[in-house]
Amino acid sequence: MAKNNELVVGLDIGTTKICAIVGEIQPDGVDIVGIGTSPSRGLRKGVVINIESTVNSIRRAIEDAEMMAGCEIKSTYIGIAGGHIKGINSHGIVAVKDKEVKSSDIRRVIDAARAVVIPLDREVIHILPQEYVIDNQDGIKEPLGMSGVRLEAKVHLVTGACSSAQNLIKCANKTGLDVADIVLQQLASSMAVLNEDEKDLGVALIDIGGGTTDIAIFSSGSIVHTAVLSLGGNQVTNDIAVGLRTPAPKAEKLKIDHGCAMASLVDKEESIEVPSVGGRNTRHLSRQILCEIIEPRVDEIFSLVQREIQRSGYEDLLASGAVITGGTTIMEGMPELAEDVLGMPVRRGVPGGIGGLMDVVRSPIYATGVGLVLYGKEHLGHRFFPIRQDKNLYHRIKLRMKGWMHDFF
Numbered sequence: 001m002a003k004n005n006e007l008v009v010g011l012d013i014g015t016t017k018i019c020a021i022v023g024e025i026q027p028d029g030v031d032i033v034g035i036g037t038s039p040s041r042g043l044r045k046g047v048v049i050n051i052e053s054t055v056n057s058i059r060r061a062i063e064d065a066e067m068m069a070g071c072e073i074k075s076t077y078i079g080i081a082g083g084h085i086k087g088i089n090s091h092g093i094v095a096v097k098d099k100e101v102k103s104s105d106i107r108r109v110i111d112a113a114r115a116v117v118i119p120l121d122r123e124v125i126h127i128l129p130q131e132y133v134i135d136n137q138d139g140i141k142e143p144l145g146m147s148g149v150r151l152e153a154k155v156h157l158v159t160g161a162c163s164s165a166q167n168l169i170k171c172a173n174k175t176g177l178d179v180a181d182i183v184l185q186q187l188a189s190s191m192a193v194l195n196e197d198e199k200d201l202g203v204a205l206i207d208i209g210g211g212t213t214d215i216a217i218f219s220s221g222s223i224v225h226t227a228v229l230s231l232g233g234n235q236v237t238n239d240i241a242v243g244l245r246t247p248a249p250k251a252e253k254l255k256i257d258h259g260c261a262m263a264s265l266v267d268k269e270e271s272i273e274v275p276s277v278g279g280r281n282t283r284h285l286s287r288q289i290l291c292e293i294i295e296p297r298v299d300e301i302f303s304l305v306q307r308e309i310q311r312s313g314y315e316d317l318l319a320s321g322a323v324i325t326g327g328t329t330i331m332e333g334m335p336e337l338a339e340d341v342l343g344m345p346v347r348r349g350v351p352g353g354i355g356g357l358m359d360v361v362r363s364p365i366y367a368t369g370v371g372l373v374l375y376g377k378e379h380l381g382h383r384f385f386p387i388r389q390d391k392n393l394y395h396r397i398k399l400r401m402k403g404w405m406h407d408f409f
Contacts, residue, residue, distance in 0.1 A: 007033075008380065009065070009076040010188070010372025011058065011177075013168060015043045015211030015234060016327065018057045019366060020065040022073065023373035024356065030377050031356030032370070034069025036061040045211040045230045046082035046185075048167040055174045062175060075178045077376040078168055079185040079368050080125065081212050084161035087226030089130075090116050093152045101134065101143045101151055109153040118159055125165070126158040126184055130222040139220070156223050158184050180376065186214035186226060188371030193325050193349030193364075196221065203320040205349070206305055206338070207367065208328040210234045213301055217314050225312040229304050233328035236297045243293040244285070250275040254290060261298045261333035263291035291333075298334070302341035309342075321345030325367040 008030070012019040022034035038060035042053030066073050092112030096105050114127055132140040134148035143151060169179045189207045190199075199218040207214040211232045217225040233255075240259075241251035258272050270287040309315050321344040324334060329348055338346040350362045351370035361370055 007069070007071060007073075008373050008376035009073050010369045010376060011061070011076040011078050011172065012185070012188075012366075012369040012372060013043065013048075013054070013058065013078060013171070014040055014081075014209050014327075014368070015046055015232065016040055016209070017365075018054075018061045019369040020058075020061040020073070020076070021361065021366065021369040021373050022065050022069040022071065023354070023370075023377065025377055025380070026355065030354050030373055032354055032358065032361055032373070033356050034065040034067075034071070035357065035360060035366075035369075036064030036066070036068065038064070040210075042171075043211065045232075046080075046209070046228070047084070047164050048171060051167065051171055051174070054171045058171060058177075059175045062177070073177065075180050076172060077180050077188075077372045078172060078182050079188050079372055080160060080165060080168060080182045081185040081209070081214055081228055082160070082164055083212070083228055083230040084122075084164050085125075085158065085184065085226070085228045086122075086160070087156055087158050087223075088116065089224065090114065090155050090157050091152065092155070093150065096134075096148050096151050099147055099149055101146050101148060103144065105151055106132075106143060106153075109151050110155065113153045113155045114157060116157065121162055122159045123162050123165065124157055125160050125182060126156075126187065128156040128158065128187075128223050130154040130156060130224060131220070141221070156226070158187075158226055181379065183372055183375050184214075184216075184226065185209075185368050186216035186228075187223065188375050189214070189325055189349075189367040190216055190218070190223075190371065191374045192351040192353070192367050192371035193323055194218070195352075198320040198323065201319040202314070202317040204305075204309055204318050204322040204342075204344075206302075206322055206324045206326075208232055208301065208324065208326040209368075210327065213305065214326075215305060215308055217309065217312055217318070219314055219317045224314055227308050227312075229301070229308065231301055231304065233326075235301075236294055236328065239293050239297050240290065244274050244290065245277060246275050247277055255294065255331065258287055258290055259294050259331045260287075260291045261295060261331055261337040263288050263295050265333050265336070266291050294331075295337070298331075298337055299341060302338050306342050318344060321347070323347055323349040325349035325364040327365045329364045 020036040023030040042050035132143040133152035202219045205216040213229040215227045
C-alpha cells in the first residue's frame, strides 16, 4: 500500500451523503484505492446546521475509506457549496517594469484583479485566472517571459461565507483531520467529468446534488461564471412523499428504484408498490403517476438553470452544450428532459481519468469526490490550512495567497 505522502483524500460533504475517496498518486495519474460513504445528518442545502451530527457522519465515511485503503487518513481536501457561494469576474492592469513579464509582474496583476470590495463576513475561496492581455494581445494563458509594457489579467473570483467555510473545517478537525484546502464543488466535479475540448468550445456543468444545484460555465478553457441554486434532489423526494403519502425514506427509495424525469418514457401498464404511513397497507399504483410527480420539479430545476445561464450572458458560447452530474442525475430521463428545457445537447457526466477502483466510482454520485482527489494531486504540497487550531482569519487568507502564487509560477 502507498505511503501517507503518496495519498490524496477528497471529502465530499453533501446534504444527503458524505463520501471520502482515497487516491494513490501514480507517475501517470491517480488510482482510487479506498471509498467510504455515510448518510449525511447535519447539513441543509450544503451548509452545516448540526456540527455533532456532521462529525459523526464524516467519521463513519473516513473509517470505511481507511479500512478499504488500508491506511490512516490525516489530511483531506473538502468540497464547499451552498447558497452563500458567489462568483464575480474581475480585471487588473499593471505596467511591466523591465518590458519583460516576470513572476513579480504576474503577482502584482493578480493582486490588482483581486482588489475588489467584499463584505467582512466573506472570504475569497478561489482566484481562477481566465486569460492575460499584453499590449492589447488577448488570449494569453502563460505570460511569463513575454515582452510588453502593459499586463492585464482577467480572473474569476469565488467568495463564500467565512462561517460556512469555518464550520466545515471545524467538523473535519473534530474527527482528527487536517484540511489541506476547501474547494468549490463544481470546480472539483469539472475536473472529473469534463474534457479539455468541452472547456475550450464552451460548456455548462450542472451538478445536481441533494440540497443544491451547482453551475459552472466554461469558455475558452476557463471558468467564466459560477452559481449555486438552493434546489436539488431532496425537493423531488419531498414531492413524492407528499404526493403519494409515503414516508420520506420510502419516497427516496421509490425515486431511486422507479423514478423517471419524463413520464412519457414510462410504460402506462407498469405498476409499483407504494408503502403507506401509519401502518396502513401498501398500495399498487401506476409508475407513471410517480413520474408525473417527479417531472414538474425536475423541469423547474432545469428552468432555473436556464435562467441562470441566460443571466450570465454566455448562453451563445456553449458550443459543447451541457454536462449534468451529481446523484440526482442518475435518474432515467434526466438528459432527455434537460435537452428539452435547455435547448442544447446534454450528456450525463461520470468521473474519468483515473485508475484503480474505476468501475466502482464511475457514477455521477462520485463526481465531486473524485474531482477533489484530482484537484489535490495538482496542488499536492500547497497546504492552505496546515494548523488545526488556527482561528486567525487573516493568517489563513495569507496562507492561501502564498499557495496561489505557487500555482501561477
